[in-house]
Amino acid sequence: MKLWRKPLDSDKIKIIRGEIHIIKDRCKGCSFCVEYCPKEVLEMSEEFNAKGYHPPYVKKPDDCVECHLCEMLCPEFSIFVTVKKEDEKPVTVASGEEQT
Amino acid sequence: MAEQKTTTGVVKPEIPEADVIHPMENLLRMDRMPHIWCSSCGIGIAVTAFTAALEKAKMDPNMVSIVSGIGCTGRVAGYVKLDSFHTTHGRPIAFGTGIRVANPNIKVVVFSGDGDLIAIGGNHFIHAARRNIDMLVVCVNNFIYAMTGGQVAPTTPLAAYATTSPYGCVEPPFNIPYLAESSGAVYVARWTALHVRRLTNSLAEALQKKGFSVVEVISPCAMYYSRINRLGDGLDMMRFYHDNVEIRHGEDTKNLDIGFQTKIICGKFVDRERPTYMERYSQWLTEVKGAKK
Amino acid sequence: MKTDPKGVLTGSHELSGNHACAEGAFAAGCRFLGCYPIVPALEISQRFLERAPAVGATFIQMEDEVSVLAAVLGASWTGKRSMTVTSGPGLSLMMEHLGLGVMLETPCVIVDVQMVGPGLGIPTRPSQGDMMQSRWGSHGDYEIVALAPSSPQEMFDFMIKAFNFSERYRIPVAVMSDEYVAHLVERVVIPPADAIELVPRRYYKGRKDNYLPFKRDKDFVPPMVDIGKGYRFHVTGLTHDNRGYPIMFEECQEYNVHPLVRKIRHFADEIVEVQESNLDDAEVILVSYGATSRAARKAMEEARKSGIKVGSLKLVTVWPFPEKRVAELAKRVKAFVVPEMNFGQIVLEVERCSYGAANVFFIPHGEKGVEYTEDIQAVIKRAVQEKNIKDGVIECVSKGV
Numbered sequence: 001m002k003l004w005r006k007p008l009d010s011d012k013i014k015i016i017r018g019e020i021h022i023i024k025d026r027c028k029g030c031s032f033c034v035e036y037c038p039k040e041v042l043e044m045s046e047e048f049n050a051k052g053y054h055p056p057y058v059k060k061p062d063d064c065v066e067c068h069l070c071e072m073l074c075p076e077f078s079i080f081v082t083v084k085k086e087d088e089k090p091v092t093v094a095s096g097e098e099q100t
Numbered sequence: 101m102a103e104q105k106t107t108t109g110v111v112k113p114e115i116p117e118a119d120v121i122h123p124m125e126n127l128l129r130m131d132r133m134p135h136i137w138c139s140s141c142g143i144g145i146a147v148t149a150f151t152a153a154l155e156k157a158k159m160d161p162n163m164v165s166i167v168s169g170i171g172c173t174g175r176v177a178g179y180v181k182l183d184s185f186h187t188t189h190g191r192p193i194a195f196g197t198g199i200r201v202a203n204p205n206i207k208v209v210v211f212s213g214d215g216d217l218i219a220i221g222g223n224h225f226i227h228a229a230r231r232n233i234d235m236l237v238v239c240v241n242n243f244i245y246a247m248t249g250g251q252v253a254p255t256t257p258l259a260a261y262a263t264t265s266p267y268g269c270v271e272p273p274f275n276i277p278y279l280a281e282s283s284g285a286v287y288v289a290r291w292t293a294l295h296v297r298r299l300t301n302s303l304a305e306a307l308q309k310k311g312f313s314v315v316e317v318i319s320p321c322a323m324y325y326s327r328i329n330r331l332g333d334g335l336d337m338m339r340f341y342h343d344n345v346e347i348r349h350g351e352d353t354k355n356l357d358i359g360f361q362t363k364i365i366c367g368k369f370v371d372r373e374r375p376t377y378m379e380r381y382s383q384w385l386t387e388v389k390g391a392k393k
Numbered sequence: 394m395k396t397d398p399k400g401v402l403t404g405s406h407e408l409s410g411n412h413a414c415a416e417g418a419f420a421a422g423c424r425f426l427g428c429y430p431i432v433p434a435l436e437i438s439q440r441f442l443e444r445a446p447a448v449g450a451t452f453i454q455m456e457d458e459v460s461v462l463a464a465v466l467g468a469s470w471t472g473k474r475s476m477t478v479t480s481g482p483g484l485s486l487m488m489e490h491l492g493l494g495v496m497l498e499t500p501c502v503i504v505d506v507q508m509v510g511p512g513l514g515i516p517t518r519p520s521q522g523d524m525m526q527s528r529w530g531s532h533g534d535y536e537i538v539a540l541a542p543s544s545p546q547e548m549f550d551f552m553i554k555a556f557n558f559s560e561r562y563r564i565p566v567a568v569m570s571d572e573y574v575a576h577l578v579e580r581v582v583i584p585p586a587d588a589i590e591l592v593p594r595r596y597y598k599g600r601k602d603n604y605l606p607f608k609r610d611k612d613f614v615p616p617m618v619d620i621g622k623g624y625r626f627h628v629t630g631l632t633h634d635n636r637g638y639p640i641m642f643e644e645c646q647e648y649n650v651h652p653l654v655r656k657i658r659h660f661a662d663e664i665v666e667v668q669e670s671n672l673d674d675a676e677v678i679l680v681s682y683g684a685t686s687r688a689a690r691k692a693m694e695e696a697r698k699s700g701i702k703v704g705s706l707k708l709v710t711v712w713p714f715p716e717k718r719v720a721e722l723a724k725r726v727k728a729f730v731v732p733e734m735n736f737g738q739i740v741l742e743v744e745r746c747s748y749g750a751a752n753v754f755f756i757p758h759g760e761k762g763v764e765y766t767e768d769i770q771a772v773i774k775r776a777v778q779e780k781n782i783k784d785g786v787i788e789c790v791s792k793g794v
Contacts, residue, residue: 032334072145076144077128187466191459
């Protein structure tokens, strides 16, 4: 995301990060979660599950913002999101310098 | 993991791979997963939205009873962990009416498909709406009889193909919100499976609403409707909804007809107050009892 | 369990069969009625609705008979004793949910005031044409309990019996009245509430998360729970396992459907009830049920006066059929005479259970047969004179047809 300027309170705001859990054997490979993830965190994998479908995998685990859209759109109840634990390294808004 | 072939014992619930449990674990029968719906079917999304709505509306799950009929959507009752009934084809509204009238503390949710509720159960649908029985009807509309193999449903758009309309459907379809409103429903909304968050909000609102509420959920049917009509897979249907859905709250329900691959109007169309059957009944009862004294 | 005194109209009353039916239902603790107007059964629902506020019962008039029985099944799962009343064409529509009621093992009572059929028939005339339908009408295998009252007093008593059977065995029970009994006004003695014994519903008492809706007790009957008590159970009309989940294997018939049949067949001796008179020395036995048993009784008394040894076997429970008793009697009598207000239904059962040991005469008895008994007399005489045992049912002509 390109920002016009670095927000003044950017060091105070913590963006909640999510952790995605995929119950692979329940997946039927519809790829709704991959298509509609706003941060493009997920991607279909090459591996097969027990049913012979390709389940998704988490391509960019650090980008998940815990919006739960994949969880809501999953018709198989096979993907869900939890809040990433606090003790992990807090991720802040990408600064302007990094973008350029 | 397939359901074990057993007729006597309890099958041990499938343990998810993750060490944390699914947030809907307490409202779904996880020992029955995976469910029978095809890949990219929208019914699972409607169930997710419904369970989320139950929590959002802060309903006591012990006091909610879910009744389903026959068909793909008819299997919903079997996957939701409430007092759930899987009844005969088209009769879940009648069954639910009995529950609600006999015990007015129970919130009845009828979760069924378009063929079940509008074709064989059409009479029960309009009469429950007329009486204003306090129940939520979730009608998952996939435009076709899917479980039996893709026959024409009362919601199949004109000219759409089905196994029993090999030259295109010649019957004009029902406009479910219009039917519901004119029969007396107090809350009518329509969403597609893509609009999960709006659908969840709408279901939560309808759950708290007193009276006969109808929420129509347009759902992709990749296996029959899309395949027979060559509309691609479930994802293509979702993309179609994304491009062709127009949200117009409060739209006159007359204008909500759905044609074959035409624009779909979604939103909350009706939200009004009418005395429910039980309100009228108890009022009548106090009058009679008062008169006798 | 004693009944709730609120519904019992203790005393001696002049009641029609239909009114006695409503009173019997209240006395049996029935608190929910689903109804749809149909001619010979009208007065039952009218009386029920009039008295409902005082008794604390609820009712609903649904849009058709299909939904009526669906609503009754739903109401029964909330813990209320529920019933419906109907007549021939309505019973035909109810067959769908009779099957569902059997499969969900839901207690309820269906009162069928029989009228002349088939099709639209004659709604204001009596018949006994629904006897086989009540037993075989729904698809698939099932067993049912059906009672046939012959007077308003029996109508009252049998309602209590019917509710007791339905709760004891968790099945829909049919009370096969007819237009004649429905509109016959007679003295009905309603006992005090503490003299009416009810079978309580069998409830599951255990941990909530351990409840299995179809885990059968030793007597094949699973205990029940009510909606809204936190058990969060699932039941399905599909063939299911003991969790109530659908199963689609070959063994499911054995596992699920067989107990539905077995729970009645195994206890048939407890359920079956007949009223016998003059059987000890009888040469000919009149087998009858419902309204025709009134004519049969009169015919028996007249034949006895003229010296013919006639006995009477009146069926209280038509289903399950008293197979053993009929087979026993067949060995020692010459013939059975079966008057019915139809063209041969229960007579087929009598013929089957006599195993060729006795002649079976059948009188297709019109509606007027209830009043005059000459043709029964004539057939009794013929039955006594008949030397050889003939194959099948011997059909006689009745003037009453």
